[in-house]
Amino acid sequence: MATILCATRGGEASIHTQEHAIRLAQTQDANLVFLYVADVQFLSQATAAIVVDVATEIEHMGEFLLLMAKERAEKAGVKSETLVKRGIFRHALVEAAQEVGATMIVLGSPQEDNPAMQSLLEEVAGVIKEQTGVDVVIVDRSDAV
Amino acid sequence: MIRRTLFSALLVGLALWMLRPDTPVTALQGGQSESRPELSGFLTDSRGQAISDAEVLVFLNDAAEPAVSTTSSEDGSWVVDLPGTVLESVHIEVERHHYESFSYRLAESEVERLRMDGSFAFNTIVLENQITLGFWVAAAAFVFTLLLIASERLQNALAALAGISIVFAATFILGAFNESFYVLNMERALAYINWEVIFLVMGMMIVVGILEGTGIFQWLAFQAYRVSRGRISLLIIVLIVITSVASALLDNVTTMLLMAPISLQIALALGIDPLALLIPEILASNISGISTLIGTPTNILIGAYAGIGFNDFLINQTLGVLGAMAVMIVVVLYFFRGELKKTSGGISEALYNKLKENARIKDARTLKWSGVVFGGMLFFFIVGESLHMVPSVTALLGATLLLLLVEPDIEKMLRVVDWTTLVFFMALFMLVGAVQEVGLLGVFAEIMGNLIGANLPLGIVVLVFGAGLLSFVIANIPLAAALLPVVRFVSAGIPGAAESQVLYYALSMGAAMGGNGFIISGETNLMTSGIAERAGYPISFARYLRIGVPVTLLTLAAGTGWLFLRFALTGG
Known part of the structure; x- marks a missing residue:
């Protein structure tokens, strides 16, 4: 059975991506797994003392966001699983794809009006496809659900 | 347990040593005697700010070598006891990096007063700033550091270390060839580090590190x-x-x-x-x-x-x-x-x-102890002033007590202390000291x-x-x-x-x-x-x-x- 891995966060763009993945799971009768990556690279910009376990707090936030995605899928009649991983997004995504045996990866396009960002995302998608052998779908905000 | 106790004792000991009252910096040379005549005065810059660490040389009876010397203290004051010889003439010279030298020969009447009264106090001596190559090096290093921090090209601590390294390189390497590059020596630089800030920040980091997990x-x-x-x-x-x-x-x-x-x-x-x-x-x-x-x-x-x-x-x-x-x-x-x-x-x-x-x-026991200790710390922050207890001591005592009470992993506690921030503060203090010095x-x-x-x-x-x-x-x-x-x-x-x-x-x-x-x-x-x-x-x-x-x-x-x-x- 096919497995769709949808990497997501929680913003408006992510909701569109989640709905697209739910629709794909419906039409392909596939398993759906929502992935959240607790990537704390932004902390490297910090110059102040970071004495708190930020990664764990962000993991908790990710679990909450994925639960919302799961409820969204359930409302559409699609059962789904959730997975939270810690680390750099690209590496965590490859690891998760191998772990769940993904046959398709769905990614959102966070800034569709930014060509540089879009091109970077396509490059990342290409690398991930090369590393996992799995098709990567980038969902644009203009894509119909 | 032993390691934790040793670490705690080390923290408190180190804090108390660092925060000990300042010892007087004035050191008299040439022997002292209560009956010997005394010269004293104050040094300021043209803005009326006290000048410390200036060398005051006293020449007696037209000798080529100074009979006594001293350095000015933090408030700019200086005092020297003269040797018990017959005083015929007294000449003083004041020298300090980044200031014009000052030279003064006491008039006959002033020497007579010194002989009669056993002491002579100078009016405030004003030293004029001197713009040296070191001035420009320190200014450039400071601006360079601010730019590195603002542009995020380097982590703050590294940027501040780069800045003070430029200052030291100018002082010790270029200064060996041309004295005008001198900015400040290590002793002066270390004197600019405010250890109260370092220990207060460190103590609070430990307390917050324990409290946050609750x-x-x-x-x-x-x-x-x-x-x-x-x-x-x-x-x-x-x-x-x-x-x-x-x-x-x-x-x-x-x-x-x-x-x-x-x-x-x-x-x-x-x-x-x-x-x-x-x-x-x-x-x-x-x-x-x-x-x-x-x-x-x-x-x-x-x-x-x-x-x-x-x-x-x-x-x-x-x-x-x-x-x-x-x-x-x-x-x-x-x-x-x-x-x-x-x-x-x-x-x-x-x-x-x-x-x-x-x-x-997540951890009710730690929260309970953290609440008790933090409440105690607040109490001592408030009443500490009347006990002459500086906030850094309160923070360190609180941190140590909390470490002993909640028994966390000491290695983990050492990790929650952000040493890069402490290094940033130390390097920054020295760098600001350098621009102040010049x-x-x-x-x-x-x-x-x-x-x-x-x-x-x-x-x-x-x-x-x-x-x-x-x-x-x-x-x-x-x-x-x-x-x-x-x-x-x-x-x-x-x-x-x-x-x-x-x-x-x-x-x-x-x-x-x-x-x-x-x-x-x-x-x-x-x-x-x-x-x-x-x-x-x-x-x-x-x-x-x-x-x-x-x-x-x-x-x-x-x-x-x-x-x-x-x-x-x-x-x-």
């Missing part, structure tokens, strides 16, 4: 969600109050790293834009820390430099901070008025339970002094808004560190300002409130933005600007108004 902030935020029962305006105000209290007692970045994830979840549970909770929290965090000595790193710097205690900040800043907070709340409620009207359809039981789970108290800060202070004159209201406005607007783009810690000697000089020229320390409070308000201007203006803002971005709600520069700039300008005005009321109109 989950108290997340639990409080969840209680705010429950109590507000879907009333968004009430929720925003309660979260602002929680963030403010936490930021006043702990550091702002830590507070926001704990508050932001749970606030995001609460916002999503209510179906509102998470930025309606996060941005007010950022603003509150940056403002409220001003009211206590330990609330912001700049207050720690200011407190240690000017001897302003925990109670002084509370008494002189709290009402101003409350006024600024009230202004900020009105503005954010207006700015997010669209969100206030939204009504939540409620969340599923699963989501509610998840939120509750993420906000639970007279650069004196030049800037003179310009400021000429601008402000003896006008206290103008001084308050310049300091609050000047530091505030500069903090939009310059990291406020190096800014405050560099401005402290300037504030001291300007305060000396305004009647009553040195005693009331009002301009230090103005610097405190400006530097902290200015951090609210742009999303890039402060660490708190950037870290919160990072978390929001991880949830898919990036805080764009433009969106933040629309609320950050008006709130900053209005709160700076509120802070200025308070300082006027407290000091300029009522005389403090």
Whole structure:
């Protein structure tokens, strides 16, 4: 059975991506797994003392966001699983794809009006496809659900 | 257990040694005797600031070599006992790097007075600054460091180390070929490090490191969600109050790293834009820390430099901070008025339970002890001044006691101490010392002094808004560190300002409130933005600007108004 891995966060763009993945799971009768990556690279910009376990707090936030995605899928009649991983997004995504045996990866396009960002995302998608052998779908905000 | 006890004992011992009373720096040479004649005087620069570490050489009876010598102390005073020989002529020379040498031969009548009275006090000797190559090296190193920090090309600690390394390279390598490159030696540089700041920051890091794991902030935020029962305006105000209290007692970045994830979840549970909770929290965090000595790193710097205690900040800043907070709340409620009207359809039981789970108290035993010790620390921060107990000792004693009570993994505790921040402070102190040593800060202070004159209201406005607007783009810690000697000089020229320390409070308000201007203006803002971005709600520069700039300008005005009321109109 096919497995769709949808990497997501929680913003408006992510909701569109989640709905697209739910629709794909419906039409392909596939398993759906929502992935959240607790990537704390932004902390490297910090110059102040970071004495708190930020990664764990962000993991908790990710679990909450994925639960919302799961409820969204359930409302559409699609059962789904959730997975939270810690680390750099690209590496965590490859690891998760191998772990769940993904046959398709769905990614959102966070800034569709930014060509540089879009091109970077396509490059990342290409690398991930090369590393996992799995098709990567980038969902644009203009894509119909 | 043994390792932890040894570590604790080491911490306390080290703190007590570092914070021991200063020993007099004046060292007399050539032997001393109560009956010997004595020469004394004061050294200042052209701005009336005391000059320490200047070498005073006394030549007797036209000898080629000095009979005695001494160095001036921190307050610029110097005193020497002369050897018990027949005095026919007395000639003194004063030398110090970065100043013109001074030479004076006592008149016959003055030598006679010295012989008759057994002592002679000089009028204050004024040394003129000398612009050397070292001046330009120190100035370039300081500007270079600020640019590295502002551009984020290097981590702060590394940038400050690079700056002070340039100074040392000029002093010791270039200075060996051309003395004009001399800036300051290691002994002088180390003397500029404020160990009270280092130990206060370190002690608080340990306390916060233990407290953060208990989950108290997340639990409080969840209680705010429950109590507000879907009333968004009430929720925003309660979260602002929680963030403010936490930021006043702990550091702002830590507070926001704990508050932001749970606030995001609460916002999503209510179906509102998470930025309606996060941005007010950022603003509150940056403002409220001003009211206590330990609330912001700049207050720690200011407190240690000017001897302003925990109670002084509370008494002189709290009402101003409350006024600024009230202004900020009105503005954010207006700015997010669209969100206030939204009504939540409620969340599923699963989501509610998840939120509750993420906000639970994780370690009740540690929380209990942390509460007891932190309460004790607050007590000693307040009464410590009457016991001559500096805040850094209170912080270290509290940290050590907490370590002993909660028995955490000592290796983990050593990891929560952010050594890079401590290195940053040390390197920064030395670098600011270097620019102070060569007279650069004196030049800037003179310009400021000429601008402000003896006008206290103008001084308050310049300091609050000047530091505030500069903090939009310059990291406020190096800014405050560099401005402290300037504030001291300007305060000396305004009647009553040195005693009331009002301009230090103005610097405190400006530097902290200015951090609210742009999303890039402060660490708190950037870290919160990072978390929001991880949830898919990036805080764009433009969106933040629309609320950050008006709130900053209005709160700076509120802070200025308070300082006027407290000091300029009522005389403090």
